[in-house]
Amino acid sequence: MTATGPLLRLDRVVRRFGGLVAVNDVSFEITPGEVKGLIGPNGAGKSTTFDLITGVRPPTSGEIRFRGEDVTHRPAHTRSPMGMARTFQIVRLFRGLSVLENVQLGLHPKFPDGLWPSLLRYGALRRQEQRSRERAMELLAFVGLADRAAHAIEELTLGQLRLVDIARALAAEPSLLMLDEPAAGLNDAETRNLGEMLALLKKRGVTMLLVEHDIDFIMNACDSIVVMDRGAKIADGTPAEVSRNPEVIAAYFGRRAAHAAA
Numbered sequence: 520m521t522a523t524g525p526l527l528r529l530d531r532v533v534r535r536f537g538g539l540v541a542v543n544d545v546s547f548e549i550t551p552g553e554v555k556g557l558i559g560p561n562g563a564g565k566s567t568t569f570d571l572i573t574g575v576r577p578p579t580s581g582e583i584r585f586r587g588e589d590v591t592h593r594p595a596h597t598r599s600p601m602g603m604a605r606t607f608q609i610v611r612l613f614r615g616l617s618v619l620e621n622v623q624l625g626l627h628p629k630f631p632d633g634l635w636p637s638l639l640r641y642g643a644l645r646r647q648e649q650r651s652r653e654r655a656m657e658l659l660a661f662v663g664l665a666d667r668a669a670h671a672i673e674e675l676t677l678g679q680l681r682l683v684d685i686a687r688a689l690a691a692e693p694s695l696l697m698l699d700e701p702a703a704g705l706n707d708a709e710t711r712n713l714g715e716m717l718a719l720l721k722k723r724g725v726t727m728l729l730v731e732h733d734i735d736f737i738m739n740a741c742d743s744i745v746v747m748d749r750g751a752k753i754a755d756g757t758p759a760e761v762s763r764n765p766e767v768i769a770a771y772f773g774r775r776a777a778h779a780a781a
């Protein structure tokens with residue numbers, strides 16, 4: 520990455536599933552410090568795009584660069600040591616471990632998404648206990664959950680679990696934090712709390728990509744927003760720009776309004 524270059528760059532990315540083009544020639548960039556949103560109606564291709572960026576699956580064609588490096592075909596587990604971290608729509612935390620221990624798992628720079636490798640690495644983490652506990656406590660304090668550190672993960676609300684998942688992702692000190700529907704299932708107070716947390720992260724210079732269904736949330740949280748519809752990018756601009764874009768209104772807001780009226 521050059522001093523002024525994008526942190527992440529998608530260039531003419533395509534993903535087909537058989538005859539279906541789920542992501543159709545999509546290009547966009549995320550600059551360092553930017554909070555980027557990715558929205559669109561159901562089936563627009565958001566999750567697939569997210570999967571291509573995180574390396575869950577490769578694109579059919581096109582290129583993805585992270586910090587200037589071609590990562591198009593790099594497997595998911597090699598992207599986290601490069602500085603990508605993600606949270607999950609269905610939070611994947613470890614039952615039977617405390618809140619603190621779950622955040623400690625994120626301190627391992629090669630922490631993968633799978634269960635067994637994580638548990639194996641958990642043994643190694645225990646040996647650097649003190650430093651890792653302190654760092655995990657700092658992260659929990661940052662997300663406002665220091666007083667829950669010793670609690671079992673099962674005792675937390677969904678909103679709290681999302682914050683723990685963010686703390687876990689931040690533990691790797693990522694240069695790009697990707698959030699998969701962070702507001703899904705949260706009540707109004709929890710959504711506000713999450714919004715405040717993301718604003719704080721933004722102030723600290725954390726670059727983020729948010730895939731989200733909650734339009735109000737994304738409009739408030741993001742510097743710029745990519746809008747997809749039926750696999751294609753139909754807009755990319757500030758929240759004000761995309762919300763007055765006629766194509767976006769027709770494809771997304773119009774459809775939502777029609778749905779609400781039905």
Ligand SMILES: Nc1ncnc2c1ncn2[C@@H]1O[C@H](COP(=O)(O)OP(=O)(O)OP(=O)(O)O)[C@@H](O)[C@H]1O
Pocket residue numbers: 536539540541559560561562563564565566567568
């Ligand atoms: N593994 C897959 N195999 C076949 N088709 C898929 C697969 N994953 C996604 N698709 C299809 O690709 C298209 C885009 O799906 P995707 O999940 O990326 O959209 P989305 O914008 O995330 O939708 P939603 O908001 O409903 O989650 C849809 O038509 C979907 O059915």
